[in-house]
Structures are given as C-alpha cells and as structure tokens.
Amino acid sequence: MHPALSVILLTTLIGVGQGLFLALYTGQVYSLIQLIPMQESQRFYANGAAVSLAFLIAGLIASFFHLGRPERAWRSATRWRTSWLSREVIVLPIMMALVFTYAVIHYFGWTQPLFTLPGDMPIDASLIVGALGTLAAFALFLSTGMIYASIRFLQEWASPLTVINYTLLGGASGFTLAAAFSAYLGLDLVGFFGWWAVVLTLAAAVTRISSLIRNRRLKHKSNLQTAIGVRHNRIQQKAQGAMGGSFNTREFFHHRGPGAMAFMRLAFLILVFPVPIALLASAWFSHSEYLALAAFAVQYIGLLAERWYFFADAQHPQNLYYQTVS
Amino acid sequence: MSQLALVIDLNVCVGCHACVTSCKEWNTNGWAGPMTDQNPYGESPSGTFFNRVQTFEIGQYPNTETVHFPKSCLHCEEPPCVPVCPTGASYKRKEDGIVLVDYDKCIGCKYCSWACPYGARELDAEQKVMKKCTLCVDRIYDEKLPERERRPACVLACPTNARLFGDVHDPDSTVSVAIREQGGYALMPEWGTKPANHYLPRRKTRITLHKDELERVDNPLKKEGLAKADDSRQTLDDTTSW
Ligand code: SF4
Ligand code: SF4
Numbered sequence: 001m002h003p004a005l006s007v008i009l010l011t012t013l014i015g016v017g018q019g020l021f022l023a024l025y026t027g028q029v030y031s032l033i034q035l036i037p038m039q040e041s042q043r044f045y046a047n048g049a050a051v052s053l054a055f056l057i058a059g060l061i062a063s064f065f066h067l068g069r070p071e072r073a074w075r076s077a078t079r080w081r082t083s084w085l086s087r088e089v090i091v092l093p094i095m096m097a098l099v100f101t102y103a104v105i106h107y108f109g110w111t112q113p114l115f116t117l118p119g120d121m122p123i124d125a126s127l128i129v130g131a132l133g134t135l136a137a138f139a140l141f142l143s144t145g146m147i148y149a150s151i152r153f154l155q156e157w158a159s160p161l162t163v164i165n166y167t168l169l170g171g172a173s174g175f176t177l178a179a180a181f182s183a184y185l186g187l188d189l190v191g192f193f194g195w196w197a198v199v200l201t202l203a204a205a206v207t208r209i210s211s212l213i214r215n216r217r218l219k220h221k222s223n224l225q226t227a228i229g230v231r232h233n234r235i236q237q238k239a240q241g242a243m244g245g246s247f248n249t250r251e252f253f254h255h256r257g258p259g260a261m262a263f264m265r266l267a268f269l270i271l272v273f274p275v276p277i278a279l280l281a282s283a284w285f286s287h288s289e290y291l292a293l294a295a296f297a298v299q300y301i302g303l304l305a306e307r308w309y310f311f312a313d314a315q316h317p318q319n320l321y322y323q324t325v326s
Numbered sequence: 327m328s329q330l331a332l333v334i335d336l337n338v339c340v341g342c343h344a345c346v347t348s349c350k351e352w353n354t355n356g357w358a359g360p361m362t363d364q365n366p367y368g369e370s371p372s373g374t375f376f377n378r379v380q381t382f383e384i385g386q387y388p389n390t391e392t393v394h395f396p397k398s399c400l401h402c403e404e405p406p407c408v409p410v411c412p413t414g415a416s417y418k419r420k421e422d423g424i425v426l427v428d429y430d431k432c433i434g435c436k437y438c439s440w441a442c443p444y445g446a447r448e449l450d451a452e453q454k455v456m457k458k459c460t461l462c463v464d465r466i467y468d469e470k471l472p473e474r475e476r477r478p479a480c481v482l483a484c485p486t487n488a489r490l491f492g493d494v495h496d497p498d499s500t501v502s503v504a505i506r507e508q509g510g511y512a513l514m515p516e517w518g519t520k521p522a523n524h525y526l527p528r529r530k531t532r533i534t535l536h537k538d539e540l541e542r543v544d545n546p547l548k549k550e551g552l553a554k555a556d557d558s559r560q561t562l563d564d565t566t567s568w
Contacts, residue, residue: 068434068449226514226516229525230382236383237383238383316440
C-alpha cells in the first residue's frame, strides 16, 4: 500500500493523545489509592489533558487531508453498523469531548467528592469522566486497528496483532509523553510514568516484532493464477491497460525498493524501542527533563517510520493485476 | 432477485480495447461522468476508467499463449467494498444487484478501494469521488432506446461478442447457460466475494485420433496380402468410396 502522510500522522498523533490521556488517568487512579502523591489538579491534569486534546485535534486535522471531499466528512458517521471507519469517526469526537470535559473539571477544580466508595475512596466528577474517557480511548484503539485488521485480503493486516500493536504503541508513546510532561513540570512522576512507558514499549516490541515475523512467513492466498483464472505456473503480464499509471498504481504501491523497506524497518526498530527506553532510564537517573522530552521525540519519529512500514508492508491482491506497464 | 452481470469470453477476446473506449465515451457523458483525464495527450497520460483490458502471456516461448483480460467491477454478490463505506455512498441495488457509488455522498476516503481485492474502483483525480463500472445502469433501462441497445456500452461495442450481458440468477439466461456449459469461473474465489461477473476460459477444440482410426483394420486388401503397412502406398481406402 502507498503510505499516505495524512494517515500516518492521524494514527500516530491520536495514538499519542489517547496514550497520554490513559497515562493521566492511570496517575489519578494511582494517587487515589495513594500509591503516588496527589498532583495539583490544574497544573498537571488540566494541562496534561489539554496536551492530549491537542494531539487528538492535530490527528483529526491530518485526517481531513486524506479525504477527497472533506466538506462532506460528517456523512461518514452514518454507517457505524457496518464500517469500522465510521465507528472511528464517531468515537474520536466522543473521546475529544471527554478529554475536554476532563480538562475543564480539573481546570476549575470541580473535584469535590460526589460520593465516597467503601475503603475511603472519594469519587469526584473527573474520575467518572476519566473512566468514560478511558473506555473511549480503548474503543478508539479498537476502531483504528480494526479499520486495517478487518480487510481480510490485506493479509499482513488481518490479524489481532494489528489492533494490539496500535494499542500498545499508542499507549507507549503516550506514557513516554506523560513522563516527559511531568519532567518538564518538574514533578516527581518521571519514574512512575517512565516505568509504565518502558513496560508498554517492551510489550509493544514483542507484539510488533511478532507481527514482523508473522508477515515474513505469510503465504498470500491470491496469486496470478487465481487473479485471472488461468492455471499455469508461468504467467507474465504484458500490459495493464494504461501507460501513465492509474489510481491502482498510485494508491496500492509504495514505489520504493527493498533497501528503503529495510532502512525503515531498522529505523523504527531502533527509534521506537531501545533508544526511548535508554533515554527514559537516563532521564530518571539524571533528573533531566530534556532527556525525557528527547525520549518522546525519538519515539514519535520512530513511530512515523513504523507506520510508514506498516502501510508499505501490506501487499494488496489487486497489485497482481498491475505488475507491468507494457 | 435478479443479478445482472457480464460474462467475458477470454476465448474470443482479441484485446482491441473497443469496450474500453466505448465505456469511457458513454459514461463520461452520462450519469456517471465525467471520467476525467490528466495529461491525456502528454507523455504519461492517466485517467479514470471503469474498464481496462490487460494482457498476459501464459507459458514460456515457444509454448506461449496471449490472454487479453478485460477487467471491471464484478458486481460481487457479497461485495466487501460496500459494508466498509462509512457514508453509505457505496451500495448494492436490491432489485438487480448492481453495485453503485452515490457521488453526492462519497467523501473520497478510498476505503472501499482498499476493500476490493480486484482493484476495480478508481478515485477520480479531479472530482475526488470513487468511480467504478455501473453496468451502464443509465442505459439498460432506458425505454427511449431500442430494445437491442439496452445493454452496456462495452457489450455493444465488442466486435467479437466476447461480452455477454444478462441475469445470472435466471438459470435460462444466455449468461447462465454460458457459465454452466462453457466452464465459466469467478476471479479470486478464495475471498468468498461471489463475483457476479464470470469469465469463460480459453477453449481448444481437440480431437484425439488413434492409429486404428487412421488405418482401416478391416481393409479387405490386407486379407489378400496386397496392403502392406506402408503409408506411402495408396490403399483401397484412398481410391474407393466404400
Ligand atoms: S469487484 Fe470490487 S468494487 Fe466491484 S463489487 Fe466486487 S469488491 Fe466491490
Ligand atoms: S471513497 Fe466514497 S464510496 Fe468509497 S468508502 Fe469512502 S465514502 Fe464510501
């Protein structure tokens, strides 16, 4: 497939936004049960949620560049019964609204307990909205992943690993950003978020490398024989019916050699996994906010390469019909 | 419920592209138009087509065979391209099974084209909406046209009659009979899309002759020892009409 910049940006940016929100909420729940110190509502949660929202909005804006007719984008919410794309289109604004509400509640400090759970756990509005936001974040990971995983003949994508990778990679980048954000604010949470980020990054490494191995071993079900229905081991295309390319040659091919693929794969394997882990560890030891920020920046750049590779790696069966120009 | 479809006979297609030009001519002017072109007279022309003819070479020299392969939307009975559309712009008509795109609803997200294993959908580079074969829905029901012209433009244009059109759910239609009796097959059956369009394979008419069919076993001259197993000599068979 052709890796479109708009989709690469959309999926990576909203992944960071979702992950950051999950991180904030995890932090809040941990402080509720007093595993980590309480944070200032406004400074940490409201600003953090604002950053998360900014990433979600940036992703949404990027997505519009993918559409031929963005002015009609609202129509895409109508087929949620059958289309994962439609479901994503619905869940993304819901998520944004919840993150916004969460930020507002914390900004104005409306965090008086509404009721208290047994065990002396005060529940306030932000916790409830946050729980809904967490659900929305997972629903969004599911929808985004399923957009790709549900196309059964794009065999590289048609696997639960696709959804798991989207979730873990988004989560990892979000927790890394949370670590960087708390380092930037000078809060003593770099260790907490950093640990989570490392765990998620390692988990993502396992699942992403599993999908690389899976795809390397993949046997494609379609071949030229089934494509044109001629049973012969040697079939060669002599003309594809167009000289100057067509939508089919632009949308489904990345037009790069194996060298570029290998480079991108190596780049993301290094930039997404070991480098951010090393930077987070050194940020924790040295108490340097720059190292934590660098960890996030490097991981995000790595994720751009990862997403590029994700698209370029998928072999669409229609490509069988477009092997030779003439 | 009927399911209109094309049946394409690869045995007689000569790869002349008449269906391609006729399709473009009809549809760019009609309900489904325009089908825009980019750089049509320049070095690398590109444009929207509903139908393309491709060419494949089977086998290795000197045992090769050229297959011309017209390719358009197959109007699948289980179209994977329809449920993925987030706007409902892509739909399959209940009454005749034609898969269509509503250009006024399409947002050009291209998701349906990803979900078609055959590469039958093309995004119009200018209009930015998804386009595909309509089976000439705007002419096959047009009562202003004489009855014989109420068929897709490609079918009318084909000089070798390689394109048959009809209802594949009607067991007695020309297309159903052709599929049944001449080995009609579907493309990429592995995906369960149940394409309505079918292809008829290349067919060779061969006859197997055994030696005893060339040489009369009961040639009476043999009895008399006059006919020898010598092919160069005339036999009674060559000179007499029995
Ligand atoms: S050939 Fe492709 S576009 Fe046409 S109905 Fe089948 S899946 Fe859809
Ligand atoms: S490109 Fe148009 S027809 Fe295709 S899925 Fe998107 S909105 Fe539907």
